[in-house]
Amino acid sequence: MSIDELQEYGLSEMDDGEIRQFLSSxxxxxxxxxxxxxxxxLPLSFGYDGEERLYFTYLIGSSSRKGTMSEETDTASFLVYKVDTMYNWQSVLLTGTITDVPDTEWDDLEETMSDVWRPNLFETASLSGDVKLYEFRIREQTGVKHQGLPPGFEAGGESN
Incomplete structure (x- = not known):
């Protein structure tokens, strides 16, 4: 079924403002x-600049598939979703480019990266591995959400 067909069941597209708000949260x-x-x-934590860029921290070992692939690709995708219940969820799909951020620019991104979630494992592992920062520049974005019961349904069962 298409998004248009699913709208009669309560699915709706997110506008640019809703997508920005969702990514910020x-x-x-x-x-x-x-x-x-x-x-x-790859599941990754990210920082968001509030406009058109996401930032990822990579822990790079002696051979890093994600580092190599990120350097070689022209286009990448990033999916962010949140599911509270089967009738209350949001999903945003981003398409864009990914590039290595030079070390000299890291200080400029300190605020954007300040509240990025990282597993404790990364803190220990980063002492023995290289850390790189990557920028994902958003070219296209789409978002859908479903919030509430589909039309014609009531809590506890179908309406008469």
Whole structure:
């Protein structure tokens, strides 16, 4: 079914303001990088500049598939979603470019990255590995949400 067909059940598209507000309130999503055989998907925390850029911190080991793939791709996708109940959820899909941020620019992003969630494991591991910062520049964005019961339904069952 298309989004248009699902609107009669309560699904609605998010406008740019709703997408910005949603991204500002979230901390984790899934990065999709293209690969020859199948997409490479990574759960990542992110910082958002409130406009058109997300930032990811990578912990890079001696050989990093995500680092190599990020450097080689022209287009990546990022999915952010939140599910409270089966009738109350939001989802935003972003498409854009991903590039390495030079170390000299990290201080400029301190505020954007200040409240990014990171597992405690990263704090320990970062002492023995290289850390890189990547910028995801949003080219396209779409968002959908469902908030509340579908028309014709009441709590506890279908209406008569």
């Amino acid at each position: 979230q901390k984790v999503g899934v990065l999709g990088l293209p690969d020859a055989n199948e997409p490479y998907l």
